Every structure is written in structure tokens, then in C-alpha cells.
Amino acid sequence: MAEKTVVAELLAELAALEDPKAREVNERHGDDHGVNLGKLRAIAKRLKTQQELARELWDTGDTAARLLALLVCRPKAFERDELDAMLRAARTPKVHDWLVNYVVKKSPHAEDLRLAWTADRDPVVASAGWALTTDRVARKPEGLDLPALLDVIEAEMKDAPDRLQWAMNHCLAQIGIDHAEHRARAVDIGERLEVLKDYPTPPNCTSPFAPTWINEIVRRQEQLVP
Known part of the structure; x- marks a missing residue:
């Protein structure tokens, strides 16, 4: 000790x-x-x-x-x-x-905690589960049901408390950025829900508004492709 x-x-x-x-x-x-x-x-x-x-x-x-x-x-x-x-x-x-x-x-224990926390009734705890889910979307999406995640985001993000809403929005953007087959739906969800649409963003920073975020990062990635 x-x-x-x-x-x-x-x-x-x-x-x-x-x-x-x-x-x-x-x-x-x-x-x-x-x-x-x-x-x-x-x-x-x-x-x-x-x-x-x-x-x-x-x-x-x-x-x-x-x-x-x-x-x-x-x-x-x-x-x-x-x-x-x-x-x-x-x-x-x-x-x-x-x-x-x-x-x-x-x-x-990350995956076990991800599943437990995402379902937790405490929104701060749930936000940790969504942060871990976003990490899996980016690094190890195999086994994730991305359409089901989009269903939950579409149904719950608009009225979620701030920190949970932020975490779900990040997951929405990550799905749209990394998975072209779900990009149109991710952008559409963001446009309809308008979560963080008016978030004050400093110059030269990317807006956290999911449609803007997705399109900007995808644009940068495409520029890097020879």
C-alpha cells in the first residue's frame, strides 16, 4: 500500500x-x-x-x-x-x-460494462455506455447491430439529458462517418432531430451537428485518397 x-x-x-x-x-x-x-x-x-x-x-x-x-x-x-x-x-x-x-x-471488462451502462437508467452512466459503443463503431464494429443503434438514437436522442444526448450524437456521427451504407440515414436523422444544430463552434473547428460533422470528415477523408 x-x-x-x-x-x-x-x-x-x-x-x-x-x-x-x-x-x-x-x-x-x-x-x-x-x-x-x-x-x-x-x-x-x-x-x-x-x-x-x-x-x-x-x-x-x-x-x-x-x-x-x-x-x-x-x-x-x-x-x-x-x-x-x-x-x-x-x-x-x-x-x-x-x-x-x-x-x-x-x-x-469494457464490453460487459458497455452493455450494462448503455441500458442504465442513470443518464450519466448511460452516456459512458454510449461512449464505449462509439469506440466500438470506430474500431471493432463486427457484431454491432448498427441499424438498431440508429433506431434507438432516432427515438431517444432528441429528449435525452445533455451528456447522454452528446454521447448519442457522437455515436450517430461515427456511424455516418465510418459506415457508408448507413450514412444517408445517419445524416437524415441528424437533420430531422436538429440536435446541436445551433451549437456555438469556434472558427476552424467542426460543428458537432451530426450532418455537418459527418460530411466534413468524409470530405477530408476523400481528399486524402490518391
Whole structure:
């Protein structure tokens, strides 16, 4: 077990990195920490992989400490129920996203959790299931029923809570981008539902509105083909 003094020292180090301006920006996105992520990654690089330390950092409940834990953990060392409990405790968006992308996607339990979470009544938990589904659409679509996924998106995305809606919209766009045979239907669903159609998008960034997103990425891919 990592010594409690090490955890205390790391908490003090993270507290010293607190930047009020960074916290203000993060809080607008639902996150409650003010640590520059580049500096956080530098600490993780220094610590290297330490699974027991990661567990103790996670157990503090501190958001910055949990982000650090996700950078120094060993993803395949977590049990299925442990990851489920962590996901349900990860209520801030950045911790939630890092847990799914840096840990769960690398876990042997990813597919089991994908199925369980997608069907969960908690929309934040369900959004994690949809994020894992989007990853499968992109990397390993074999065995997925893409028409059925589009059916669910068509029926439920419009009225889904924000984070779940965002995750379902990403899945819709990924299906349209990666699977030409379903592209027309994916674009049609996006056009009819108009989810994120008016989302403010900075210059030189791709809109998250699915039809625009799909068409832009496909256009770029076609330009790369000799």
C-alpha cells in the first residue's frame, strides 16, 4: 500500500498548483478543480505507474487527485465491479471522460460494462455506455447491430439529458462517418432531430451537428485518397 504521507504530499502539491482562473474556466464546464492539466501530466510522468497509489488517490474524492490517479493506474488491474463503482462516483465531466477513455476502454471488462451502462437508467452512466459503443463503431464494429443503434438514437436522442444526448450524437456521427451504407440515414436523422444544430463552434473547428460533422470528415477523408 502507498504510504498515506505520499498521498498527503501529492494533495499538497496539487493544491499548490491551484489556479483561480483555470478553476473558473473548468467550473463553466462542470469541473471543480483549478490544476493545469499539463502540470498534472508532468506529475504523473514523474510518478510512473503505481496501481495502489492510484487507488488511494481515487479514494480521496478530490477531482485533481482522481485525474492523477487515472494517469498512474494500471487499467487492466481493476475488477469489473470496481470500475462500475468508480464510474458511478465520477460525476464531474473530466473525471468521467478520462475514466472511460484512459481506463475502461483498455479493460478486459469494457464490453460487459458497455452493455450494462448503455441500458442504465442513470443518464450519466448511460452516456459512458454510449461512449464505449462509439469506440466500438470506430474500431471493432463486427457484431454491432448498427441499424438498431440508429433506431434507438432516432427515438431517444432528441429528449435525452445533455451528456447522454452528446454521447448519442457522437455515436450517430461515427456511424455516418465510418459506415457508408448507413450514412444517408445517419445524416437524415441528424437533420430531422436538429440536435446541436445551433451549437456555438469556434472558427476552424467542426460543428458537432451530426450532418455537418459527418460530411466534413468524409470530405477530408476523400481528399486524402490518391
